[in-house]
Amino acid sequence: MEVSSVEEIKEGMRGAEYLCDDSIATALLLAGRMNKPILAEGPAGVGKTDLAKAYSRMTSLELIRLQCYEGLDEAKALYEWNYKKQLLRIQADRSEGGTWEELEDDLFSEDFLLPRPLLKAITSPGRVVLLVDEVDKADVEFEAFLLELLSDFQVSIPELGTVEARMMPFVVLTSNRTRDLSEALRRRCLFLYIDFPDAARELEIIRLRVPGITEGLARRVLAVVRYIRQMDLKKVPSISETLDWANAVRVLGKEVLDEELIESTLSLLVKEQKDLEKVQANLKTLARQALD
Numbered sequence: 001m002e003v004s005s006v007e008e009i010k011e012g013m014r015g016a017e018y019l020c021d022d023s024i025a026t027a028l029l030l031a032g033r034m035n036k037p038i039l040a041e042g043p044a045g046v047g048k049t050d051l052a053k054a055y056s057r058m059t060s061l062e063l064i065r066l067q068c069y070e071g072l073d074e075a076k077a078l079y080e081w082n083y084k085k086q087l088l089r090i091q092a093d094r095s096e097g098g099t100w101e102e103l104e105d106d107l108f109s110e111d112f113l114l115p116r117p118l119l120k121a122i123t124s125p126g127r128v129v130l131l132v133d134e135v136d137k138a139d140v141e142f143e144a145f146l147l148e149l150l151s152d153f154q155v156s157i158p159e160l161g162t163v164e165a166r167m168m169p170f171v172v173l174t175s176n177r178t179r180d181l182s183e184a185l186r187r188r189c190l191f192l193y194i195d196f197p198d199a200a201r202e203l204e205i206i207r208l209r210v211p212g213i214t215e216g217l218a219r220r221v222l223a224v225v226r227y228i229r230q231m232d233l234k235k236v237p238s239i240s241e242t243l244d245w246a247n248a249v250r251v252l253g254k255e256v257l258d259e260e261l262i263e264s265t266l267s268l269l270v271k272e273q274k275d276l277e278k279v280q281a282n283l284k285t286l287a288r289q290a291l292d
Ligand SMILES: Nc1ncnc2c1ncn2[C@@H]1O[C@H](COP(=O)(O)OP(=O)(O)OP(=O)(O)O)[C@@H](O)[C@H]1O
Pocket: 017, 018, 019, 020, 043, 044, 045, 046, 047, 048, 049, 050, 051, 174, 176, 205, 208, 209, 239, 240, 243
């Protein structure tokens, strides 16, 4: 699907169950046109990962995800040789009796390569969406390697030569900012800060993602969540928690959010013991938020 305007992207993304504001839609449009990666940064649970997933749903492009973590290296991200298969091949060769040169050529051919997400994205015959999730969790060395890859989308595999991307992937990197990313990486990307949505947008998100919820219940859920959010907590509820809670209340078949209901389902919204205690001390006020 070739999208040509911000409005069209908003429309298309809504169809993929993701609500974009203008800045998100503009970033998606530009990234597609300029072949630049998006670097989406922001607090937990505001829709950074789902941005890439929804874009892949909208465009029907395959999603390839690289989940970053401490210690992630090229072998896990790009490719590895399939040692087991190589070993079996060597054993088979002993009985066949070929030359060592032939065997070596064979052992380091594509047949024995285990492509990991980055190589998959590069060698894919069609355009793909490449999600490099939580890049801030990877080590600085890996970030440097990634930067190189993002700038020319080719890799050299010593035994095979250079592999170039046939089609530039649509790349989304996400970060929770547990550490600062390099200036070079930022420069390479279209930077997109995703924050908590305003009340109107969040209400729309609830209605979009919680099938069958009434407008009234969605409003009451949101009133409670937004009240909790401005309390001084270690971790405030994000869109994820809002949606979980709204779903739970719906499953329970409740329309009224009274103290009892809030108390019994609070752990879906607030996930730190200290925070729970604080919120529990305010149940009356919370239930009052939920009165129309
Ligand atoms: N704009 C949006 N429209 C529709 N759904 C959204 C939107 N933003 C977030 N969500 C929903 O909120 C939930 C959390 O989103 P997601 O997992 O993408 O957050 P995240 O920013 O990647 O969080 P984390 O930093 O913890 O990984 C998902 O269920 C997602 O579908």
